[in-house]
Amino acid sequence: MSDLYSDNRTISSDKDVTYSTSDGSLKDKYFQEFREFDYAIDISDNIIMIQDVIQTGQLFDFISKVRLLLKINPLSKQLTVLLNSGGGDVVETLALIDYIRSLKDSEDIKVNIVCRGMAMSAAALLLTAGTGLRAASKHSKIMVHQLSSFAGGKLGDLKSNARFAEQLEDDCNSIMEQCTNKDKGWWKDNQQNDYFLSAQQALELGIIDKII
Secondary structure (H helix, E strand, C coil): CCCCCCCCCCCCCCCCCCCECCCCCECCCCHHHHHHHHCCEECCCCEEEEEEEECCCHHHHHHHHHHHHHHHCCCCCEEEEEEEEEEECHHHHHHHHHHHHHHHHHHCCEEEEEEEEEEECHHHHHHHCCCCCEEECCCCEEEECCCCCCCCCCHHHHHHHHHHHHHHHHHHHHHHHHHCCCCHHHHHHHCCCCEEEEHHHHHHHCCCCEEC
């Protein structure tokens, strides 16, 4: 774990973590746990936290955290994502889903996704696509809706962006069909406007497997 803690502190062991400052004084032995939360991970339980907006760069950040956890815990066969997000970039979310699925297909590693707070828009798609347990806390809020586009420019570009948006929406609805109790047509019809769901409603639709 020395690569993660690179600020010249001395780690004595995983269980009894201490470090000394330049004046030789002994500081909080639990600094390792604090550093883990700086990186939005929990090494002991193989947890990665995703919060705020899903944006460009999220994929490589997620991959680096997965690779770190698997180096520290090489025998692990599951990871858990704690999710609290209002959504974000659909392309980046689809890339995250592809990577999560590849972990299961190539290394038999399942990714549990647990919503704590909210999973809206693209984050709801990510929650739905978990390859392990998909769960939400009782008062979590989940929202799915039609894809949004903010394209501008020449008429030809607008038409091209419209076709691209339709393709993305079809990709998203295909995933919803694969992972829930409803087909693509149902999701397309029910996402014309923001469709807000309680944890219980998400459970009934098959977006999640369990309320915690």
